[in-house]
Amino acid sequence: MGAVELRRFGWRHAGRKRWALREVDLRIERGERVLLLGPSGAGKSTLLAAIAGLLAEDSGEQEGTVTVDGLAPRKTQERVGVVFQDPESQLVMARSGDDVAFGLENRGIPAEEIWPRVDEALRRVGFPYHRDRPTAALSGGEQQRLALAGALALRPELMLLDEPTANLDPAGAELIRTALSRAIADDTTLILVEHRVAEALPLVDRAVVLAADGEIRADGPPAEVFARHGDALAAEGVWVPGHAAPRRPAGGPAAELLIAARRLGLPPRLAPTDLEVRAGEALAVLGPNGAGKSTLALLLGGLLRPGTGAVTASPDLAGRDARTPPHRWRAPALAGRIGTVFQDPEHQFVTGTVRDELALGPRRTGQSEQAVRATVDALLERLGLSHLAGANPYTLSGGEARRLSVATALATAPRLIICDEPTFGQDRRTWLALVDLFAELRDAGHGVLTVTHDAEFVAALADRTVTLERRP
Numbered sequence: 001m002g003a004v005e006l007r008r009f010g011w012r013h014a015g016r017k018r019w020a021l022r023e024v025d026l027r028i029e030r031g032e033r034v035l036l037l038g039p040s041g042a043g044k045s046t047l048l049a050a051i052a053g054l055l056a057e058d059s060g061e062q063e064g065t066v067t068v069d070g071l072a073p074r075k076t077q078e079r080v081g082v083v084f085q086d087p088e089s090q091l092v093m094a095r096s097g098d099d100v101a102f103g104l105e106n107r108g109i110p111a112e113e114i115w116p117r118v119d120e121a122l123r124r125v126g127f128p129y130h131r132d133r134p135t136a137a138l139s140g141g142e143q144q145r146l147a148l149a150g151a152l153a154l155r156p157e158l159m160l161l162d163e164p165t166a167n168l169d170p171a172g173a174e175l176i177r178t179a180l181s182r183a184i185a186d187d188t189t190l191i192l193v194e195h196r197v198a199e200a201l202p203l204v205d206r207a208v209v210l211a212a213d214g215e216i217r218a219d220g221p222p223a224e225v226f227a228r229h230g231d232a233l234a235a236e237g238v239w240v241p242g243h244a245a246p247r248r249p250a251g252g253p254a255a256e257l258l259i260a261a262r263r264l265g266l267p268p269r270l271a272p273t274d275l276e277v278r279a280g281e282a283l284a285v286l287g288p289n290g291a292g293k294s295t296l297a298l299l300l301g302g303l304l305r306p307g308t309g310a311v312t313a314s315p316d317l318a319g320r321d322a323r324t325p326p327h328r329w330r331a332p333a334l335a336g337r338i339g340t341v342f343q344d345p346e347h348q349f350v351t352g353t354v355r356d357e358l359a360l361g362p363r364r365t366g367q368s369e370q371a372v373r374a375t376v377d378a379l380l381e382r383l384g385l386s387h388l389a390g391a392n393p394y395t396l397s398g399g400e401a402r403r404l405s406v407a408t409a410l411a412t413a414p415r416l417i418i419c420d421e422p423t424f425g426q427d428r429r430t431w432l433a434l435v436d437l438f439a440e441l442r443d444a445g446h447g448v449l450t451v452t453h454d455a456e457f458v459a460a461l462a463d464r465t466v467t468l469e470r471r472p
Helices: 044-051 096-106 111-124 140-153 170-183 197-203 222-236 293-300 315-321 331-337 354-364 369-382 398-410 428-443 455-461
Strands: 004-013 021-028 033-037 060-068 080-083 158-162 189-193 206-210 216-220 257-266 270-278 282-286 308-313 338-341 416-420 447-451 464-467
Touching: 004 044, 021 044, 021 060, 021 206, 021 216, 033 044, 033 197, 044 060, 044 158, 044 189, 080 140, 096 111, 096 140, 111 140, 111 170, 140 158, 140 170, 170 197, 189 197, 206 222, 216 222, 222 428, 257 293, 257 315, 270 293, 270 308, 270 447, 282 293, 282 428, 282 455, 293 338, 293 416, 293 447, 308 315, 315 331, 331 338, 331 354, 338 398, 354 369, 354 398, 369 398, 398 416, 398 428, 416 428, 428 447, 428 455, 447 455
Parallel strands: 033 189, 033 206, 080 158, 158 189, 282 447, 282 464, 338 416, 416 447
Antiparallel strands: 004 021, 004 060, 206 216, 257 270, 257 308
């Protein structure tokens, strides 16, 4: 496959005043390995979607052109492999092996070649199960591996990857990078969006940086780009190797117990687990993909009924419901006491605008409209979402959607905050803002529990860690 070329390309999503991308002039030659960087909301995912031919004409306004090998992207889709930010959106079959085989069957690969290619792709990405594993039983990180296996099995000439290691544990992320380095042919073009910049550098030979307005900010060999622009890029929100994040330790010891899990489990997703969360502490839950971290978060947040054991909330958290487990609390009471951020942000959006999404929780808990407006405005400003107040939540970038999901959990000022991968998709600036926000909440007496694979986030914020083990 020949060059990818954009000439004065721009795209504005339907209903938006602001262009996601504009005046982009970019040429990527065959076989180049490009790391695409930029602050959250700069249009990185939109650029990949344009190259993949996935921007429907009725979903926005385009200016300029984008071509792949001289053709419109929709005419080259069979030669392109894509892994999106949200791997679940790519899974279409009930069984894992069938999902990888789906693309091969659609492209007319001979039947005798399909299953050897499926098994090879699953092995390369370290998929831990047999091909009969139900896709509905996979964790977010396991879905990520499966989606990548589906793309690798196609042996594409152009590979587009949107944060392929975002929800993976460190060992899994390294396995994916190794698989990419070995599985992609020398003449395959690679365009990679990745916030784990230092780890991704061995895979690429060129860095292209988008500015906040969607134009090209810098372009060249990664070492030259970072040497020339590193400090300025870090200030603008780009992750630059060597720019360490400051630590935010607790101002004092943890206080009273808020919630406790005793032999809490949900077979086969989570083995019996003991855990306590206290006011004034930030607890990080770690462990490999498939260990049950997200399930634990939902159980503690009262959003799933335990299969084994129990969740007990203290009187300080539960009030008059202290003798009732959180999963049996009424919705307004639960929202006012425990704020939960799901691993997939879109699973918790129910309204048509960002502003309405933020206002929903405070209204449910009976706040006045004046108080609701003040809360919403403060969160929009704090998390860099003010310019998106009227946007549909489902049109946000991955990083923007994650910040909105965090903001909705905080809107009712709950005493306990439970977040699943809260830093997913964040640029350096918004990442620091989240760390500061969680640190302030902890120091004000809230309990903060985060499920995360983000080692820098743990180092910056966590006062205590608990590691779950993956059970066979």
